[in-house]
Amino acid sequence: MPETLKTPSRPTISDVARRAGVSTATVSRVINRAAPVAEETAQRVWAAVDALGYTPSAPARMLASDRTGTIGLVIPEISGDFFAPMLRGIENGVRDLGYDLLIYANPNPEAHRGAKFPYPLGEHNTDGMMVFTDSLEEEEITRLHRIGFPLVLLHRMPPPGLDIPSVGFSNKFGARLLIDHLIEVHGYRRIGFLAGPPNNEDSHWREMGYREALEAHGLEFDPAWVRAGGFDDEVAQATMVDWLRDGLDIQAVFSGDDESALGVMVALREAGLRIPEDLAVVGFDDIPLSRHLTPPLTTVRAPIEAAGVVAARQLANLIHGEIADSLTLLPTELMIRRSCGCHIYK
Amino acid sequence: MPETLKTPSRPTISDVARRAGVSTATVSRVINRAAPVAEETAQRVWAAVDALGYTPSAPARMLASDRTGTIGLVIPEISGDFFAPMLRGIENGVRDLGYDLLIYANPNPEAHRGAKFPYPLGEHNTDGMMVFTDSLEEEEITRLHRIGFPLVLLHRMPPPGLDIPSVGFSNKFGARLLIDHLIEVHGYRRIGFLAGPPNNEDSHWREMGYREALEAHGLEFDPAWVRAGGFDDEVAQATMVDWLRDGLDIQAVFSGDDESALGVMVALREAGLRIPEDLAVVGFDDIPLSRHLTPPLTTVRAPIEAAGVVAARQLANLIHGEIADSLTLLPTELMIRRSCGCHIYK
DNA sequence: CTGAAAGCGCTTACAG
């Protein structure tokens, strides 16, 4: 057995060049198909690549070419049923465009204040970044935008005055359709709303759609009908337990997302109330589980995954110096099932 | 307004050095706290860093220091309730150890056969990689291991003969406890099993635990009692529909994971069967939803997130040249609820 | 405690 080498250091482009009897420039051209190379020369290069098991060093490439080939994603945390489809869309979108995906889950954006090199993701290691909701401080978003760094926002608007492309879906329109249905088809007049986390823009627009529908039908809006759902099943469940104790005087509740609707349903069931007879329940997002609930949940289908794909595409445009759309709102769709009171079979 | 610069190119370490009146070596030492530097000098350097808005180029650092500071993760696809907690654990673990996370969702490992530079993740852009189940071809795992590249496997064993650290949890033991409970407490003698995807090792060991329990109690094992659940609610639902049509002659079914148990419950409910009176149902994983089902699902709690953290830690050990454990099996825990036939309130 | 200089492994005008 031969002496063990400390670092069996990887072959470099020079090793390949030497073995193929060409210059490193030629090897580079062959590998990157960056310029015409004689067929016979190219073959010798590939043969050398195979023989040595050569893989180009990414850092060296990045340094020499001034592009990382990497897109960054900042998210607040990895949880909930929203997360998997969104990440799937982003990863597919990014990959199809030839980029790698570097992700950073930033549970506490404020903690980065005043740190020396605040973020693990930025202009130093990516060609552009996607920022989900409020996972990155406005200060940092502004700084990056000012230095001309490509940025796309997901499910949030840019800070005032900055033209940064934003991708989401039509929350307000979807909510409007949903509440219109409750009012027009079922005749409910007292409808509650379970809001998502404070500052969540998806929740904000859903609430706007809800209010708009009430107003359009001349129904009074009672602030007491809006409570915290947190886009979370446990938060929503606790809220409904309280609400029931306080005396629940509504006919239907629009739970801000399907996950919180789940908590609502648990709370109602445990209180011995029937859905939709005693209280109709509707949600938003149409997660896979929703059609399997008892009763199946009436909700709004949100193109979560598609939004991720589109965001990746917009970002690639920006990186390539092309124009990107300031605002992309993907359409949402009403999914009528049983929990609103409809008698749909299957 | 001043002339717009094409590329407002970022400040470099030389710019900082010039402004602070020191050498680039000193700037590097200050920034990396790599060597003692006079307090007064350091202050001048930091002041220059702030004034210029300097952030060190990651590629240049990587090239010069021969480390990327990045850990790679290869997964087959982003879906299911298993995914979010696993990724959360990995991201937290990786981040706490000072690394970035590069992820690659590889839906079709075989497609990479014979490609020139097969994988977007590898020794060229990461210091080490975590490989989940069968997301990477054995050939590639073997190649990476042979060149001494740090690797940790998640929820799978290494290819024969290779000593690559593997992290998972005790599927067999958990399943054994679960089935023992069904037999000893409830007296079921005919128990079915809904297997996960072919080649899924978690599923394999769960099945082994199931069989071991039958055998230990002198119960016959009937191959017809094992059907495909796919770790997927729709697959499991379809399977149960078929099984009911064929004539279901079991008293309890162990659905390979909680997601498939969900499909089982839907199928039974739609067939008008009661759980657990007509058929007991148990699962594995204890996803958040499970305790909210009707009836609440008896299952085995799997430390999915913790396994991710541990895997990151093992990989860091390997990268730092320290020893890593060949096999880490985190403990699982029986969660008795109602779907097995127990009368647990709350 | 500090600096001059080599070197990391590529890409890319420039020249031929």
Added chain:
DNA sequence: CTGAAAGCGCTTACAG
């Protein structure tokens, strides 16, 4: 179609 050479922005012995 091909090569010699500069340069990307850092880190790190080496010397003092």
